[in-house]
Amino acid sequence: MNLNFQISAAKNYFFGFATSGAILFSGLIYFNKTENKAESQENAISADYLAVEKVKLKKFDPNSLTELEWKSMGFSDRQVATILKYKSIVGGNFTSKQQLKKCYAISDQKYAELESFIMLPETATSAKGPHQSNANARNYGDYSSYKPYNSKKELRIPGKFNPDVFTVDDFMKMGFTENQSIAILKYRNYLGGSFISKEKFKACFIISDENYKKMEPFLLLPEKTPENFTITKPSYQKTDFRPEKAQIPYQNFDPNTTDLEGWKKLGFSEKQAQVIINYRDRNLHGSFKTLDDIERCFVISSEKFQEMKPYIVLKTENTSTQQTSSNTTNSNFSSKSSDLKTDFSKTNLNEITYKQLIEFGFDEKSAASFIGFRNKLGGFVNKEQILETYNIDKDLAQKLVNGSPLNTDQVQKYSLMDAPESWLKNHPYFKYYADKIIYYRISYTNENKFFRTMKVKPEYEAKMRLYLK
Structure with a gap:
């Protein structure tokens, strides 16, 4: 009896010990697996991080980078695809850092990291126009180290200078746009060919107070205007300071039916042509009534108007x-x-x-x-x-x-992929989505996906589709 009790107790002890051992062993296996999994995840994250950082940045030409090289610099597959597609859109090569910076796939922070290593000029260099700095202008400042104008940067003042001898090209190199430079020279011409004094120079409406303060210490002009000064017209013929352009083969045209392309063929830029159309349609209620109406449009210079005048066939339908x-x-x-x-x-x-x-x-x-x-x-x-x-x-x-009937055969329609940027930005149904469309069509080809991504309201989408192929 006592022996049987001892055997039973031994069995119970043995099974208890075995069960405890099995539980402990299972716990150890589970802990090791969990630890290994966490370690592997940490290693994976580290590997990904190292994959981005493994290439030490050095000078590079973005036009020669392969897809793999872009990825090694920390860009995702999608970002690389967007960069390469943007590269093809701009002509197959990036021409400047500023152009590369405009790529949506490159964030400002990422661009700041890469900027000093990019082997491209700051801005695209342009061919020299007919307005080269004359010898006198060059004596007042050396522009050899200056880059072409960038509207986002401040004025670049080369030192002491006399604006009386500056050309359009000189003012553009300083930081003004071509139109601004032309306006400054026209103002100088109005004064008689000289700015006379710093006071008169400051009075030029193109030159803001902020810019004048920066330029004033470097101006080689008298401080005050002489008391006996009167504006006299220069004896020489009025000059058109714009760069020479190809002769325009004018033909008779009706300004009330001339469209954007028609005005561009007459020698106006796309922006100027749109201003003329807006002036006609909004200010003049759809049509020019007299030649004076045309001449009053501020983007049409007096010289340009006289040039076009013999060819204008104005149908005064709404007098x-x-x-x-x-x-x-x-x-x-x-x-x-x-x-x-x-x-x-x-x-x-x-x-x-x-x-x-x-x-x-x-x-x-x-x-x-x-x-x-x-x-x-x-x-x-x-x-x-x-x-x-x-x-x-x-x-x-x-x-x-x-x-009355409505014939729509002549209504111009496009797809979202081939619609001109100017058309998108000026059409009443598309202009508020134009920038998004231009951005998304770099990546998308399906128009339905365009509308879903842009979250266009159904009623607006219906209107837009009226003008889509």
Whole structure:
């Protein structure tokens, strides 16, 4: 009996010890696995970090880097793809640090790390124009170490200088834009060919107070204007200070129907052409009425106007003599059609003129809004757009669209991938999303993904799609 009890106790002791050992052994295995896993994760993180840092930065040409080399500098696959695509968009090569900096995939912080190692000029160098500094100007400052103008940087003053002998090129090298430099020289020409004094130089509206304070210590001009000074026109012929441009083969044109491309062909920049169109459509309610209206547009110089004048064919469709038409009663379309010179049942709403709208019964404000909105859109695509036109007589517009056809064959449409930047930024339906579209099309090709990514409201998307292929 006592022996059986001892054997039973020994068995219980043995099984208890074995069970405790098994639990302890299992705990040790689990702890080792957890520790190894954490260590492996830490090693993976360290490896990733080292992969970024393993290449010591040195001087490099971003135009010759391979995909792998970009990655070794710390960029992700997606960032590298964006950089290489941006490189192809700008012509296959980066021309300056500033151009590279504009790439969305390179953050400001990352660019700051790389900047001192990039083997590119600060800004793209441009070919020398006809306005080279003359010998006198060079005597007042050496520009050999100065980079081309960058609007984000401060003025670069080379030392003591006399602005009376400066050319357009000299002022541009100092930091002014071409147009600003031309304006400064025109002001000098107005004064008689000399700035006379620091007071007169400061009075030039192009030169801000801040810039004048920086330039004042270096100006080689008298402090005060002589008391007997009077402005006299220079004896020499008025000069156009702009760089020489190719002769323009002018042909007769109607400024009221000339579009953006048409004004560019006449020698204006894209920005100037858009200003002229905006001036015509907004300030003049859709059309130039007289030659004076054209000459008053501030981007058209007197010389340029005289150059174009013989070729301007101005159809004065909306002069004051048309005002009597605006008093036409708002009878229905069919009852008044017999009294009208225009057959509105055959008049395309995308070609109807200001004069015809007045004839139909619209007042000048409504007619101008109609023409102006249509020009901004590049043509109506559906008749609802006419009814939504700001400042239009809704009842009269409804009668017009009920009786007149709308032909949309000539309305320009694009895809989001090939739409010109100027078109996107000026079209009423796209201009608020233009920058996003230009950015996203570097990476996306699917238009539906564009709209999802930009989070465009359905009603705005519907309007935009009217002008998409």
